[in-house]
Amino acid sequence: MAPSSAAALASATADLHRLLLPATSKLKQARLDFLALCQLLRKTPANLSLAKSVCLVEATSSNAAALGRAAAHGNLRNIELLTVSDTRAMAGGEDALEPLGQALAIGALPRLQHLNLSGNLLSGGFCKTLEAACETGALSSLIGLNLSRTTRAAAALAQALAGGARLACMKQLYLADAGIDDAQVENLCTRGVGGLGGLQELYLCNNVAITDNSLYVLSAVLDRGALPELQRLYVPKALGEAREARSAICAAAAERDVRVLFR
Numbered sequence: 001m002a003p004s005s006a007a008a009l010a011s012a013t014a015d016l017h018r019l020l021l022p023a024t025s026k027l028k029q030a031r032l033d034f035l036a037l038c039q040l041l042r043k044t045p046a047n048l049s050l051a052k053s054v055c056l057v058e059a060t061s062s063n064a065a066a067l068g069r070a071a072a073h074g075n076l077r078n079i080e081l082l083t084v085s086d087t088r089a090m091a092g093g094e095d096a097l098e099p100l101g102q103a104l105a106i107g108a109l110p111r112l113q114h115l116n117l118s119g120n121l122l123s124g125g126f127c128k129t130l131e132a133a134c135e136t137g138a139l140s141s142l143i144g145l146n147l148s149r150t151t152r153a154a155a156a157l158a159q160a161l162a163g164g165a166r167l168a169c170m171k172q173l174y175l176a177d178a179g180i181d182d183a184q185v186e187n188l189c190t191r192g193v194g195g196l197g198g199l200q201e202l203y204l205c206n207n208v209a210i211t212d213n214s215l216y217v218l219s220a221v222l223d224r225g226a227l228p229e230l231q232r233l234y235v236p237k238a239l240g241e242a243r244e245a246r247s248a249i250c251a252a253a254a255e256r257d258v259r260v261l262f263r
Contacts, residue, residue, distance in 0.1 A: 033066040033067075033069045033070045033073075034048070034070045034073070034075045036063070036066050037063070037066055037067055037070050037075075040056075040059075040063055041054065048075070048076070049075060049076075049078070050078055051076070051078060051079065052078055052079060052080045052081065052111075053079065053080065053081040053082070053083075054067070054076065054079055054081075054082050054083070055081075055082075055083040056083065056084045056085070057083065057085050057086055058085075058086045058087070059084065059087055060087075061087060061095070061096035062096070064084055064087050064096040064097055064100070065095075065096045065097075065098075065099050067084065067099075067100060068096075068097060068098070068099025068100030068101070068102065068103050069099045069103075071099075071100060071103035071108050071109055072099060072102055072103035072106065072108050073108075074108055076103075076108070076109060077108065077109065077110060077111065078111055079109055079111065079112055080111050080112060080113045080114065081112075081113065081114040082109070082112060082114070082115050082116070083116040084097065084100065084116070084117060084120070085116055085117065085118045085119045085120065085146075086118070086119035086120070087119070087120050087121075095123050095125070097117070097120060097122060097123070097126050098123055098125045098126050098129070100126075101125065101126040101127075101128075101129030101130055101133070102129050104129060104130065104133040104138060104139065105129040105130075105132045105133045105136070105138060106138070107133075107136070107138040110141070111141065112139070112141060112142060113141055113142060113143045113144070113169075114142070114143060114144040114145075115139075115142060115144070115145050115146070116144075116146040117146065117147055117150060117153065118146045118147065118148040118149050118150065118174070119148070119149045119150070120149075120150050121150075121151055122150050122151055122152055122153045123152075124152060126153070127152045127153050127155070127156035128156070130153055130156050130157065130160075131156040131157070131159060131160040131165075134157065134160035134161070134165040134167065135160050135163065135164075135165045137165075137166070139167060140166065140167065140168065140169065141169055142167055142169060142170055143169050143170065143171050143172070144170070144171065144172040144173075144174075145157075145167075145170065145172070145173055145174065146172075146174040147174065147175055147178050148174045148175060148176040148177055148178055148203065149176070149177045149178070150178055150179075151178075151179055152179070153178070154175045154178035154179065154180045154184065154188075155179070155180060155184050157175075157188070158180070158184045158185075158187035158188040158192055159187060160192075161187070161188060161191070161192025161193075161195040161196065162187040162188075162191035162192040163192075164194075164195070165192070165195050166194070166195040166197075167195050167196060168195070168197055168198055169198060170196055170198060170199055171198055171199060171200045171201065171229075172199075172200065172201045172203075173196070173199060173201070173202050173203065174203045175188075175202070175203055175204055175207070176203045176204070176205040176206050176207070176234070177205070177206035177207060178207060179207065179209070180204070180207050180209065180210065181207070181209035181210060182209070182210060182211055182213045182214050182217070185204065185210060185214040185217055185218070186214075186217050189217060189218060189221045189226075189227075190217060190220075190221065193221060193226045193227060194226075196227060197227075197228065197229070198229050199227055199229060199230055200229050200230060200231045200232070201230075201231060201232045201233075201234075202227075202230065202232070202233050202234065203234040204233075204234060204235050204236065205234045205235065205236055205237070205263040206236060206263075207236055208236070208238075210235070210236055210239065211239070212239055212242050212245035214235070214239070215235065215239055215245040215246070215248060215249045216245060216248060216249075218233065218235070218249055218252075219248040219249045219251075219252040220252075222249075222252035222253060222255070222256050222258060223252050223255075230256070230258050231257075231258060231259065232258070232259050232261065233253065233258055233259070233260050233261070234261045234263050235249075235260065235261070235262055235263075236262070236263070237262040237263055239262065
C-alpha cells in the first residue's frame with residue numbers, strides 16, 4: 001500500500017473511532033450497570049432479563065440511576081411490577097431517578113403495570129419525563145401508580161391528564177402526602193378525569209394544602225357520572241369540617257355507591 005493510502009486509511013480509522021467512541025462507551029456503561037444491578041438483586045443476567053418484578057427500597061442513588069439506565073437500554077422489558085422507593089434521603093437522590101424517567105418516556109418498559117415511586121424527592125427533570133410518558137401513551141398499560149410522599153410528580157401527572165393524556169387501564173392511584181393542592185385536584189379530577197375512566201381507588205390523604213373546596217369539586221365529579229368505576233375515595237381527615245362540604249361529598253358518593261374515607 002502506498003504511503004499516502006496508508007496515511008488516509010489511518011486517518012479514516014481514527015475518525016471512525018472518535019465517532020463511535022460515545023456510543024460504545026454508553027453500551028459499555030449500560031452493560032456494567034446491568035451487571036451491577038444483577039449483583040444487587042442477586043439474579044443472573046438471564047434471570048433479570050426475564051424478571052417480571054424488581055424492588056429497590058432505600059437504594060443508593062447510584063443503584064437507582066443504574067436501574068434506570070439498564071431499563072433505558074432495554075434490559076428490563078419484561079418488568080410488570082417496579083418499586084423504587086425511599087431514595088429521598090440519599091446524597092444526590094433528587095437526580096437519581098432521572099434515567100428511569102427517560103426509560104419510561106421512551107417506552108422501554110412496555111409491560112409495566114404497577115409502578116411504586118413513593119418516598120422519593122423527584123427532580124423537575126424526572127417530572128417532565130413522567131409527563132411526557134403519560135402524554136405519549138408509554139404508560140398506557142399501568143394499573144397502579146404510587147406517587148405518595150413524593151414532590152412535584154403528582155402535579156406533573158395532573159398537568160398531563162389535563163392536557164389530554166389517557167391512563168385508561170389505571171385502577172389504583174396513590175397520591176397521599178404528595179404536596180398537591182386544590183388547583184391540582186381540580187386539574188386531576190375535572191380537566192383530566194377523562195383519562196382515568198377505569199379508576200377504582202383514589203388516595204388523596206395527608207395533603208395538607210387540600211381544603212374543603214376540593215370536596216365540592218369531587219362531589220361535582222361524582223354527580224355528573226365521571227370516574228364511572230370509582231369504588232373508594234380517600235381524602236384528608238381534616239376535611240369536611242364544614243358540614244355542607246361533608247354532606248355534599250357523602251351524598252354524591254352514596255348515590256354512586258362510592259365509599260369515602262377520611263384518613
